[in-house]
Amino acid sequence: DQQVKQNSPSLSVQEGRISILNCDYTNSMFDYFLWYKKYPAEGPTFLISISSIKDKNEDGRFTVFLNKSAKHLSLHIVPSQPGDSAVYFCAANFPGAQKLVFGQGTRLTINP
Amino acid sequence: KAGVTQTPRYLIKTRGQQVTLSCSPISGHRSVSWYQQTPGQGLQFLFEYFSETQRNKGNFPGRFSGRQFSNSRSEMNVSTLELGDSALYLCASTRGTEGETQYFGPGTRLLVL
Numbered sequence: 001d002q003q004v005k006q007n008s009p010s011l012s013v014q015e016g017r018i019s020i021l022n023c024d025y026t027n028s029m030f031d032y033f034l035w036y037k038k039y040p041a042e043g044p045t046f047l048i049s050i051s052s053i054k055d056k057n058e059d060g061r062f063t064v065f066l067n068k069s070a071k072h073l074s075l076h077i078v079p080s081q082p083g084d085s086a087v088y089f090c091a092a093n094f095p096g097a098q099k100l101v102f103g104q105g106t107r108l109t110i111n112p
Numbered sequence: 113k114a115g116v117t118q119t120p121r122y123l124i125k126t127r128g129q130q131v132t133l134s135c136s137p138i139s140g141h142r143s144v145s146w147y148q149q150t151p152g153q154g155l156q157f158l159f160e161y162f163s164e165t166q167r168n169k170g171n172f173p174g175r176f177s178g179r180q181f182s183n184s185r186s187e188m189n190v191s192t193l194e195l196g197d198s199a200l201y202l203c204a205s206t207r208g209t210e211g212e213t214q215y216f217g218p219g220t221r222l223l224v225l
Contacts, residue, residue: 036216045216
């Protein structure tokens, strides 16, 4: 049972445009959501997070939106840069637990 | 502040052997979580240790075990290795309170032949 889903395995965006990565979840108990960026054979690098009591969080070029009624979150990257090319994972956490549930990842490619 | 470190970075073992991986968390962090990444199953939670006690456990067989020391360093052990245990093993650390971000180490790449 896949509790966190990223339905797009890949996404290609032109440099300077907006990248939008999507993530759906099924368990309404999740209370904390995170986005990580990952390169092959390396550990995930934290990008941005959002608590379930918020619907938006911004950090520089990165904005995460949370729609609890739809059980959906998205990551917006504006403007997209070539260095943003990587695999992006969304992850969700349960209250009081350090036990992340990850999506399958989306490979983002930024074209010059 | 130094990040999460993991040793060794690469390891080759044969079926039936056992392996121990090590993780040193960020200074001041008391919670260490372990994850396995494989092409087929993605990133999956193994277990979490906090103050030397296993606090959460994922759905892995008993061949996978771990422990945590008083300095918060953690080790995970896999006994009787199988080919399917070939994976990237990642650890992450936090202070251990709610709503915290987990910071990951670079991982240990294990190849079982």
